[in-house]
Amino acid sequence: MEQVIVNSLILGMNYALIALGLTLIFAIMNVLNFAHGQMYVLGGFITYYALQVLHLPFVVGLVASVVVLVLVGLLSERLLFRRAIRVSTREESTMLLAAGLALLLESLILLFFGEKQRGMPPIISGVYQVFGVYIPAGRAFVFAIALASLIGFVTFMQFTRPGRALRAIAQDKEVTALQGVNINRYGALGFGLGAGLTGLAGSLLATIFAVNSGLGTAVSIKAFIMVMLGGAGVVSGAIAGAFVLGFLESFGYAYMPGSVTYMLIFAGMIIFLVFRPQGIMGKPWG
């Protein structure tokens, strides 16, 4: 039982890291980023490449993943989404554009990094044993970094000028624009930041989960669940949703036959959203 709770916490923290980037892009740009999972995978592969092929230290891999993903985010905002938002008569088209981007990234990853599952040994090896609970050092390490980035991100959003501007855009784009905030520039910032966070998640989690070129869609779907559960476009909601999913998954797998767990999670989520469309913390949308 203690082990299950600890597992849930660790899993929830990992998931929170995955969900942040998605919810940020959604809040700022109103784009449901179907390419989220593929960006995560790309982040993981870059770290893998730096560590296992080039034999660089982990920090370099981590930074490289974040930097490359920020660039990917900025580029796709500038070249794809900005135009799509401008020319399309329907907002859904950005969602499908993202789906196209997902296919594109997936095939590029397959071409460059190959079809094999890739991973690396834990950054710190060894297993701690606290009150009969096993906590692998590698996971504790990832947990700590994830927690630090989470705190850093929330601080950035709460207390800095760009952070406040981003939150203002998330609340009301038109009004913020009237206040003289450059929406385009902050849109790009939001997209870059969101993608960068996704890259960070991919990089960190690749050290404990490994990555393969086809993982993206599954990651996206999980991220969607968390964001919807918590409330779309709300940072605290995404974190809440992540921990809820972490607990549901850990307890489900621990006490029920395998395939039933996710079916119940999906069914539960449908029922929950029917009665509370704004999720745990979100504001009503649409």
Place this chain on the structure above:
Amino acid sequence: MKLLVNTFRLFLVGFVLLAFGVTTSQAANKVLKIGHIGVMSGPAASWGLINKYAALAGAEIINEDGGFEIGGEKYDIEIVSLDTKQDPRVAIAGAERLVYQEGIKYIIGPNVDDTTRAVLPVFEKAGAFNICYGWHRELFTSPSKNTALGMIAGYQSAPVIYKYLKEQRGVKSLACVPRNDASGLNSRDSCVAAADQLGIKITSSDSTYEPNTSDFFPIMGRIIGQNPDLIVLSGVAPADAPLLIRAARELGYKGLMSTETAMDANIITEIAGEMANGYISVGGASAPELRTDEMKRFIERYSKVAGEWNDEAGTKVYALEMLLQTLRVAGAAAIDDIEIFKAAMPKVNAEDPFIKGGKARLKWVGQGYFDQLRQVSTPMVITEFKDTDFVTLFIGYVE
């Protein structure tokens, strides 16, 4: 509406070009086309790509040596490879493209039970023969006659492995962790049956996991709570295995682990490292001490085609070889008629060129399992992972 008509015209032109345009090679040898169909994109991409690379590497070696001789004439081998996207509709379209458009009679793939089932009626109807990697018995028993199993099935290796572990390592209880798809569940059932027969206690068999699970802590936590002597990863994807092993070890599991399928040593080394020591799996001709020169050449070529060697291909090397050997025995007429091919199947019996020792034979087997010879005689090389490679425990053969 006009646009519709225009679009259609465009498609028509495209089709016609496709139908008449391609393939006019001026090689001295005749060309023998072998089809490959499998999933080569998305989450399961590695399964289809391994088969494709293995077939391409095999064909390149043959063509380099001047072609393959059938009935006194040399043939260059051309591999026509199509992606199924793991989608039955795309798979069926692809299968029909191979058999009707390209006129191919011999096909390698698909890789999983699902898509194999979808394309079987196509091959059956068109009179084409395929070597597939789905496991289900139904695929190879009468009335299905045009499909052969390209590797060792879980229900064949499971009893052998458990017997060995029971006798040599004192295993008294085991838990199955099946992947929740057709192959995984099927292999779980055979695991349970084999354990029952040997009197090994089963502590758990319903802890399935979804394909694409990344965190195996929750699922392994439950399994280890029951403290089995052996954890069997049923129908495990090569990608999942090292993660499962790592999760189990990190949760303090000290016992044995095994699977019935072929694994990739590089991936295991990368992800699980020494935590995977003692992991038992079934390989083909890939274990280093068994490789013949022919196999070494194949590995070299495969690495060139695919970018990197993959031990799983040690079981996949046999498909093309078996098709060609049988065609040689059956004669040139069989190239267009699989009935002649099938009639020749019992007569095939050559030395296995990929494995040392001279004991292994290339022939069609499976009589005992399917009541007909519908399986490639891939050697059942039971291996144990040690540090960075597989060490052979013993070699078995399916009859």
Place this chain on the structure above:
Amino acid sequence: MSSVAKGTRRGVGAPNRAVSIRIVLGVFLIVYLIVLPSYFAESRYILRVITTASVLSFISLGVWLTFTIGRINIGQGAFALIGGYATAILSTKFGVSFWVCLPLSGLIAGLTGIIFGLGILRLKGVYFAMITLSLTEAVRLGFLSGGDFTGGAPGISNIPLPDELGLFGITLIPDFGKVDTHIAFYYLAAVLLILGLAVIWRISSSRLGWIFKSLQQDEELSRSVGINVARYRVMAYAICCFYGGIGGAFFTVSQQSIYPSVFGVLDSLFFILYCFLGGLAFVAGPIVGAFLLFILFELLHEFQQYQQLIYSLLMISIMLWLPNGLLSLRLPAAFWRSRNIRD
């Protein structure tokens, strides 16, 4: 196509246009029903590709209808799966003829759609999209853990081909096993698509279609003028699910097997893409989109490992440069000129 619909609404004032539309339609039907199948009679692969594209278009027509009420529906795969399993179970376990299974599968999917729809149609926008996406996964996992009834992961195979359908001893439709199955399925798909298109066309140009469109614009406003919003949106959704169920039944019987991953999230997403690429403003949008994308994928086989790359690049380009669909390309000048003169 929407200009076509507008034309019929204006009806009386545009006899010439109506005639030219009939001619185009006639040519299209002749090509589709006679020229293509006879030209490609020997080439089963191409017949199969057109057949598959036809039924994928048919399923997407339903999704298109949910677009007209302003919902992004990523749940059509679930209903195709429900329809498919309905046919599989009814025909293998109860020996029901395919010709009964087919409409029944549509009805079962439609009824399920009503039950789900009553709850989930209250949501809008991305929320509806996500909840339908979850629905696709939930239904797939449901069939996966259905035990003996659904056959679990391997699903159900050896599903019989459609048998003979006769009335008073006269054969209306021959046993599919005794004729060229490719041609038989081609015509079944063609008839489904033509009927399906006709129904959707009729709906979208009738009062019902206008009500649906008003829901897309503003549900509150519609409610204030006395439209029973809940009823109409469930109606649209049920019709959509009916289409999904019929399509699923078709694929089940044409591939003679079904298993849980036959329709998944990606398929649901592709149905939406088809609608988008063709153009949401046009009834024929999903058909153009489905044919283009499915056939494009087949044509790109020549490029082997770059197939998916090229495919995704083309998809993105269309989304960027033709954001309102292929059919938003200007129709030929003559077509417009005749209309302008009349106006």
